[in-house]
Amino acid sequence: MDQTHRHSTTLGVDIRALRRARGLTLQQLADALGRSVGWLSQVERDLSEPGIDDLRALAKTLDVSISTLFSNAPSPAHEAGRIVRSEARRPIGPGDVGLREELLSPDLTDDFEMVHSTFLPGASLPETVTRPTQEVGYLIAGQLDIEIGGHLFTLQPGDSFRIKGEPFRWANPYKATALAVWVIAPPVY
Template sequence: MPPRISQSNDASPADAQPREDAIGGQIRELRKARGLTLQEVADAAGISVGYLSQIERNQSKLPIGVLKRISTALGVQINWFFHGSDVPADEKDIIVRANNRRRLTFTALGIEEELLSPNLSGPLEMLMSTIDPGADSGDYSHEGVEAGLVISGTLDLWVSGQFFRLNAGDSFSFKSTEVHRCANSGEEPTKVVWVITPPQY
């Protein structure tokens, strides 16, 4: 899966106002999934650890400007926190509708990711990557285990120096601690569904 790199947050909902009761938990969930401490995120966002802790516990107001800085520190666009506000109560934390997926675009890498699992608080995450022709994730590794299924296109995959070319319908699994890399040397976008545990988004 593509490496976890930070993105700038140029796009934001025009008139949206953050709902502190919904956003605090999302911030904590995403921070933990990325393996970041309160101190690291607070420093990157230019706020105090105490203030960030209050935000995560929904005990403090969250101005849109502060949310933008926290979003940048967590490597997501601000609209990440506004998805799912209209999810029916009986679907919350269970269902993700196709038109309500959270997205990350790594423009420099030519990779877009869509979160398919309802949240990052469970034992695993599921996402779909769209890898443009010529895109390459570069080498990386992290804790955990991951598996994937190529939905369309061709995926070039390296795991601990071994090279594999996978086509639509092929699947794979490996320990994420092994150095790995994915790329698309084909002429059409490649779509891959990934399952990672623990969540690394």
């Protein structure tokens, strides 16, 4: 029998993974939310479900979009936690500046995350970003300009790159959409 159910990774597990990735204790996150440690512990253990206002506060405090906190579509039991079908990818990131990101990893509990990034024509990240991460990317389609540590590179399909805690930014000044897969450690979403 091929039963489907909600993704094996729950909201609580994702919140715990994000909290830990941010280096926050239960007490620190509870204080930032104006909630008790007991309440937060129950949420992380899926004994209590946060309301929409709590979800908004969690997303803001953990610096993720609220959509990141929602599970992807139900999966067949034998696929849950192992397979992410293209139609069931979870959107992540703010979704602005012409960038659409989807989580390719089954959940946020690994030591890394794998992301599918779509860069629309004309889109750019106007300011450099520096994250305490190691990131490796692979360009699948289109062209993408990426500045890493003050050096500008134009990527073609099949090219890959690495960012190790350096300032970076990207731009797609071209007429075609660019598609890339990024692996980020530790997870930022």
